[in-house]
Amino acid sequence: MRYTKFAFIALVAVFTGCEEYFEKKDSEPDGSKPYIAISAPANNSVFSSTQAIKIESVISDKDKVKELEVQIVQLGEAGSAQDKSSNADNSNAKALWSFKEFPKTNPVVVDTAFAAATLPAGNYLLTLNTIDGRTNVGIKEVHFTVK
Numbered sequence: 001m002r003y004t005k006f007a008f009i010a011l012v013a014v015f016t017g018c019e020e021y022f023e024k025k026d027s028e029p030d031g032s033k034p035y036i037a038i039s040a041p042a043n044n045s046v047f048s049s050t051q052a053i054k055i056e057s058v059i060s061d062k063d064k065v066k067e068l069e070v071q072i073v074q075l076g077e078a079g080s081a082q083d084k085s086s087n088a089d090n091s092n093a094k095a096l097w098s099f100k101e102f103p104k105t106n107p108v109v110v111d112t113a114f115a116a117a118t119l120p121a122g123n124y125l126l127t128l129n130t131i132d133g134r135t136n137v138g139i140k141e142v143h144f145t146v147k
């Protein structure tokens with residue numbers, strides 16, 4: 001009988017202590033955005049149409065990166081998106097080059113290149129958007145020019 005009471009008390013303690021695991025709090029933002037380091041291209045780089053544009057980045061997060069989107073948008077003369085319907089943050093501008101992936105590793109390494117000749121001469125914005133497992137959003141931007 002003595003062990004039965006002890007087992008019951010232990011069982012109640014375990015289930016009471018596990019209450020937080022059954023709540024949906026593990027998907028709420030915790031304020032810790034994914035860390036994004038872009039080593040190429042450097043901000044305000046200028047490329048000729050004969051060059052390759054390398055995109056090199058390392059992204060990490062304590063909760064694992066759930067989603068990564070990389071895109072390039074052409075900017076107008078004053079740095080605004082050329083799409084007249086877009087707002088100041090370029091969220092409605094059409095990406096000229098992009099990809100999206102759902103990484104399985106942490107950290108995430110982006111190492112790719114494309115020919116500058118595939119873009120018309122002009123000013124561009126490279127954006128890396130990330131979402132971690134707790135729905136925190138990380139954004140890093142780099143401006144560059146193709147001549």
